[in-house]
Amino acid sequence: MDTFALVVTIGVALGFTYTNGFHDSANAIATSVSTRALTPRAALAMAAVMNLAGAFLGSGIAKTVSEGIIETPHGDKGMWILFAGLVGAIVWNLITWYFGLPSSSSHALFGGLVGAAIAGGIGVMWGGVVEKIVIPMFVSPVVGLVVGYLVMVAIMWMFRRSNPHKAKRGFRIAQTVSAAGMALGHGLQDAQKTMGIVVMALVIADVEDAGDPIPVWVKLSCAIMLSLGTYAGGWRIMRTLGRKIIELDPPQGFAAETTGAGIMFTTAFIFHAPISTTHVITSAIMGVGATKGTRAVRWGVAKNIxxxxxxxxxxxxxVAGLSFWIVNLAFL
Structure with a gap:
């Protein structure tokens, strides 16, 4: 096995995690920043710490990514297939970040893996793709929309006789907790996805055996890169989530974040399903906003998302397929 290919692939995997951090950091903190519950820098610092903590909470999603999407490739060709898949995901992350579009880093990664596998002649576990990726891709936004709406309705009913100004101040404080929960869930979901890729690379290189526990250094390196990327910020996407879909107030922000965090923890611990944090929080924001009436949500922005x-x-x-074609010409 070419050690160079292993080192490069792991390095690119960590690079993807970094782009995931600054691309998806907005998911955890956009609502808190837009309602002025937290300053941007304080929100980013909090999200970075919670992302780091969340990465150590489980390993079920990492196993799904490493064993349930494509067949484990072998040899130098297999390593470069992983490399090409990661390049596809990174390129798409950068494009959507540039245009301020909160697309899913998770689905960019899965799409990259599938595209590279097809280009490299490796089998794709279509049953796993449908069950663990496609179905959650459609179900999680619907759940986020409905639950976000119901949580907001419950809050409006519970605090219907409260002083509006006092209630907003209280929810602004509560948003610190809900944003932390959202960031913890982001770390739990997204750091594990890269862990699964790194583990697959180690299995291909015969450094680890399939089924072995995830090495601590893998967890730590993925968690640190996700946190560093988070602290780098994702201002373009933050504006889209925090301002362009609806004008959020603190109770709405709390409802959206609580909904998003609850769904992420449920899918991670019960179903081991790698869902998109972007899909969940975006749909939750739309569901919360719909309690003010359908016109309160800027559906044109939602349509683009x-x-x-x-x-x-x-x-x-x-992009991944093209990347593998180039790598195949250069190295194989």
Whole structure:
């Protein structure tokens, strides 16, 4: 096994985690920043710490990524397939970040893996793709929309006789907790996805055996890179989530964050399903906003975001396939 290929692939995997951090950091903190519950820097610092903590909470999603999407490839070719898949995901992350579109880093990664596997002649576990990726891709936004709406309705009913100004101050404080929960869930979900890729690379290189516990250094390195990327910030996407979908107030921000965090923890611990934090929080924001009436949600922005959801996987797959073709010419 070419050690160079292993080192490069792990390095690119950590690079993907970094882009995931600054791309998806907005998911955890956009609502808290837009309602002025937290300053941008304080929110980013808190999210970075909670992302780091969340990465150590489990390993079920990492196993799903490393064993349930594509067949484990072998040899130098297998390593470069992983490399090409990661390149596809990174390129799409950078494109969507540039345009301020909150697409899913998770689905960019999955699309990249599938595209590279097809280009490299490796089997794709389509049953796992459908069960663990496609179905959650459609179900999680619907759940986020409905639960976000119901949570906001419950809050409005419970605090219907409260002084509005006092209630908003209280929810602004509560948002510190809900944003922390959202960031913890982001670390739990997204750091594990990269761990799964690194573990697959180690298995290909015969450094680890399939089924072995995830090495501590893998968990730590993925968690640190996700946290560093988070602290780098994702201001373009933060503006989209925090301002352009609806004008959020503290109770709405709390409802959206609580909904998003609850769904992420449920899917991670019960179903081991690697869902998109972007899909969940975006749909939760729309559900919360719909309690003010359908006109309160800027559906034109929402339509562009949803279009990005459907484009992400095939676009990342195409970039990954092209990347593997280039690598195949250069190294294989």
């Amino acid at each position: 949803i279009l990005g959801w459907f484009i992400t996987m095939p676009a990342a797959a195409l």
